[in-house]
Amino acid sequence: MKRIGVLTSGGDGPGLNPCIRAATRMALGYGLEVMGIERGYAGLMNGEMISLDARSVGGIIGRGGTFLGTTRAPEFKTPQGQREALRCLNRHGIDGLVVIGGNGSLSGACALHQRGFPVVGVPATIDNDVVGTDIAIGVDTALNTILDAVDKIKDTASSHQRAFLIETMGRDSGYLALMGGIAGGAEMILIPEFETTLEEVAQGLLDAYVRGKAHCIVVVAEGYKPGTQAVADYLCARQEELGFGVRVTVLGHVQRGGSPMAFDRLLATRLGAAAVRELHEGNHGHIVGLIGNEIVLTPLEDVLTRRKELDLSLCELSKIMEK
Ligand code: ADP
Ligand code: F6P
Numbered sequence: 001m002k003r004i005g006v007l008t009s010g011g012d013g014p015g016l017n018p019c020i021r022a023a024t025r026m027a028l029g030y031g032l033e034v035m036g037i038e039r040g041y042a043g044l045m046n047g048e049m050i051s052l053d054a055r056s057v058g059g060i061i062g063r064g065g066t067f068l069g070t071t072r073a074p075e076f077k078t079p080q081g082q083r084e085a086l087r088c089l090n091r092h093g094i095d096g097l098v099v100i101g102g103n104g105s106l107s108g109a110c111a112l113h114q115r116g117f118p119v120v121g122v123p124a125t126i127d128n129d130v131v132g133t134d135i136a137i138g139v140d141t142a143l144n145t146i147l148d149a150v151d152k153i154k155d156t157a158s159s160h161q162r163a164f165l166i167e168t169m170g171r172d173s174g175y176l177a178l179m180g181g182i183a184g185g186a187e188m189i190l191i192p193e194f195e196t197t198l199e200e201v202a203q204g205l206l207d208a209y210v211r212g213k214a215h216c217i218v219v220v221a222e223g224y225k226p227g228t229q230a231v232a233d234y235l236c237a238r239q240e241e242l243g244f245g246v247r248v249t250v251l252g253h254v255q256r257g258g259s260p261m262a263f264d265r266l267l268a269t270r271l272g273a274a275a276v277r278e279l280h281e282g283n284h285g286h287i288v289g290l291i292g293n294e295i296v297l298t299p300l301e302d303v304l305t306r307r308k309e310l311d312l313s314l315c316e317l318s319k320i321m322e323k
Contacts, residue, residue, distance in 0.1 A: 009040030009105035013138025015264035016066035022272030041076035121287035132298030133289025150184030157215035163244035177221035209243035
């Protein structure tokens, strides 16, 4: 192996830059050349790439986003798109690839692997829904952003005796809402993995009011059905009876930005370096993840055929803490 490529793909999140930096510097340490592929699989199909040296990745360890850019590139799901990507990789003499991203991006990595190209995946998504790692790059910083918002909203909620629905991202996963809700001391957490009816939510508000709470913080995962707005409409219609005025804050993409915190910088550095080490040693077709405090390899096929489950004991803990 002489030259590797590195790309970031799918939804961005804090920690992608330190991961690119680590992969690049590890590869340079092995005497490999490194090409940074811009705009994820879109750039891979179009041959958009730049040569990276140690200086090109200087000064980025604390920067949010990804300096290589990222995209969602539906064409890459087609056999034609994947053939174009392989042609580009061959044309540029790249003989190994590090793909940094979430489940979609890792599906793309798996497609290249199944076509015989050496790939190692690095799990990076604020959703924390990738099998094969306890925590993906970006999750910890996103959680801290959520906590900052919850703490601030609690101040204004208490002043006005209001209930706030705070919507977190996470796609189909309730991880961010559950962890953000527990750490933020929420009165209620609504996640797709746990059925909670609108009547139960209303009852939760009533109970909090009767217990003398000055606020009621409800953290809602974006994947919770029937959705944050439906909950808000239901509660607003019963506002008088429930005691709290109701407001909604959708945290949105603020959760994906910002300087990666210490945990994400360290995780990104460890996983980025490990991905290159594995490529260099000829172990490809895997992701590198953190399980316990160990770096563990999991085959891409396993990552993509299993669903990451939420720790149910944490759901129970959240119910006890909601009092
Ligand atoms: P994430 O990696 O954050 O989960 P997406 O689901 O948007 O983000 O996927 C990112 C990109 O990965 C897609 O735009 C597409 O280029 C590629 N991708 C997703 N699913 C597949 C698939 N089944 N096969 C090949 N490529 C895929
Ligand atoms: O996968 C990361 C994520 O932020 C999800 O939590 C969210 O559902 C989605 O991406 C939003 O995507 P977009 O950036 O395309 O709006």
